[in-house]
Amino acid sequence: MVTPANTMDAPARKIRVSTSGEDLLLRLCLIALGVFLVVGLLLPIYTLLSKGVQDADGNFVGLQNFVT
Amino acid sequence: MSVVFFNSLRISVISTAITLLIAGVYAFALTHSRMPGRGFFRAVALMPLLTPSLLPGIALIYLFGTQGFFREALFGHSLYGPIGIVMGEVFFTFPIALMIVLTSLMTIDRRLYEAAKTLRAGRVRTFFTVTLHAMRFGLSAAFFAVFTKVFTDFGVPITVGGSYPVLATDLYQKVIGGFDFQMGAVVGILLFIPAAIAFLIGHLLQRGHSAGIDGSAVIYIPEKSRGRDIACFVFCAAVAAAILGILLMAVLGSLFKLWPYNLSLSLASYNFTAHESSGWSAYGNSLKLAGGTAVFGTALIFFGAYLLERMPGAAWMRAVIGFLCMVPLAMPGMVLGLSYIFFFNNPSNPLGGIYGTMTILILSTVVHLYTVPHLTALTSLKQLDPGLEAVGSSLKVSRFVTFGRVILPVSLPTILRIASYLFMNSMTTISALVFLYSANTKVATISVLLLNDNAMLGPAAAMSVLIVATSAAVVSLQWLLMQGLLRRTNAWRGKEA
Numbered sequence: 168m169v170t171p172a173n174t175m176d177a178p179a180r181k182i183r184v185s186t187s188g189e190d191l192l193l194r195l196c197l198i199a200l201g202v203f204l205v206v207g208l209l210l211p212i213y214t215l216l217s218k219g220v221q222d223a224d225g226n227f228v229g230l231q232n233f234v235t
Numbered sequence: 236m237s238v239v240f241f242n243s244l245r246i247s248v249i250s251t252a253i254t255l256l257i258a259g260v261y262a263f264a265l266t267h268s269r270m271p272g273r274g275f276f277r278a279v280a281l282m283p284l285l286t287p288s289l290l291p292g293i294a295l296i297y298l299f300g301t302q303g304f305f306r307e308a309l310f311g312h313s314l315y316g317p318i319g320i321v322m323g324e325v326f327f328t329f330p331i332a333l334m335i336v337l338t339s340l341m342t343i344d345r346r347l348y349e350a351a352k353t354l355r356a357g358r359v360r361t362f363f364t365v366t367l368h369a370m371r372f373g374l375s376a377a378f379f380a381v382f383t384k385v386f387t388d389f390g391v392p393i394t395v396g397g398s399y400p401v402l403a404t405d406l407y408q409k410v411i412g413g414f415d416f417q418m419g420a421v422v423g424i425l426l427f428i429p430a431a432i433a434f435l436i437g438h439l440l441q442r443g444h445s446a447g448i449d450g451s452a453v454i455y456i457p458e459k460s461r462g463r464d465i466a467c468f469v470f471c472a473a474v475a476a477a478i479l480g481i482l483l484m485a486v487l488g489s490l491f492k493l494w495p496y497n498l499s500l501s502l503a504s505y506n507f508t509a510h511e512s513s514g515w516s517a518y519g520n521s522l523k524l525a526g527g528t529a530v531f532g533t534a535l536i537f538f539g540a541y542l543l544e545r546m547p548g549a550a551w552m553r554a555v556i557g558f559l560c561m562v563p564l565a566m567p568g569m570v571l572g573l574s575y576i577f578f579f580n581n582p583s584n585p586l587g588g589i590y591g592t593m594t595i596l597i598l599s600t601v602v603h604l605y606t607v608p609h610l611t612a613l614t615s616l617k618q619l620d621p622g623l624e625a626v627g628s629s630l631k632v633s634r635f636v637t638f639g640r641v642i643l644p645v646s647l648p649t650i651l652r653i654a655s656y657l658f659m660n661s662m663t664t665i666s667a668l669v670f671l672y673s674a675n676t677k678v679a680t681i682s683v684l685l686l687n688d689n690a691m692l693g694p695a696a697a698m699s700v701l702i703v704a705t706s707a708a709v710v711s712l713q714w715l716l717m718q719g720l721l722r723r724t725n726a727w728r729g730k731e732a
Contacts, residue, residue, distance in 0.1 A: 208602050209562075214577040219421050
């Protein structure tokens, strides 16, 4: 007979949720949105921040540009 | 550099304090008095949202400039400098502060006033312990929202700043005037960091405020008080007259034949081809930019919000992208524009082809304006039944079909609101575009800036008035469409009755 205690002792079975083609398409759309924000926002900001700590030749100068 | 930074800080703190004081009293008068014309005063207060930030500067030159109609009102002080910047910024940021403070005042529970009355608290004590206490989150959130706006604004200081430099104008002079991109990046970072900090604090405060709003609150209806109502009416009438006066001055300025020598009225200033190389095409480009941003931005932002809110699984990816959607709100437009120069105007970037085209203007504007419509879409999608997609899949209907046949039609009012917000703000924005436009993609706000630089105040005012008229027309159209939509979707209510 299966008692609650027996059930607790039973090894946990992994449940795998299958991803349908539609889910995959939705995830691709989400990735596309992520790429849009990375290209339109993150990469330009990163370029600006890195320019702020470089000299005219592109060498890293730390916060020297800010000491004027 | 430190002088410019502290100039910006000083101007921002002073403008914010004055704006909050006026907006606080104005909001109190709208919600805690029974003065006549409350709807009119509210509508007038929101009008500066339709204007580019260059417009108050131009109107102030007509009013208080060297040849201005009321120049004596400044008691010998010059408009050009801190006085002009503060006046223009107060006009420009007033509706932002008002909307935030108004929300906090409208949510005060009437029972608190009744309790104060029962406990025999005087008017002053009730004001401090109930009204001001309830306003504290709204006032602090408004402080940071207005501070960020003033700190990063470019339009007002470039028109009436004179030789008083602030970070935004310094950045413009360094990049456009001196081609010193290295120092431009440094100034850009200095502009970005305080704006980001102020945004974060303001955002946290606003969340605290939203959490404190109780859905069961009873709406406060003020009692009649002749003295208070008259005082509130006089104050609101004075503020509304100032706002309308600035707008009217811009319209009149665009109609003067040759200010200040010939004040007869004519439409000569609207003949843009006679004043500027781009002529009417700048206005046409603005319409293209606003239309492109509204169509592309609305589709992207609404579908993006749908994916983030209602897609199953991919929780970590949704969390990361959800955070990225919030970043543009902390990003000053000028900093975004400058970062686009560095990123897209790089020969090794395969996307470099869009530099100098309308595409980069639309891209930067969509990114710059992304957060507010994203939050609007999220709020609307959260209100829909979470089981809609589950019902669809149990009927073997694709998620895309459910999206097209159920989610989209139900969300049409929100979609309209997003499109109108994007259109209106694309018409009035200048900050990011000032670094990205080319001869073929010059937009109306840039044209206003160049006309003002060339001392052609009349045509600059005319182009500003055209921008305001277009924004107002779009807002009116949105209102009409919303009314039609509501009539159609709520028709069943009448039939049922």
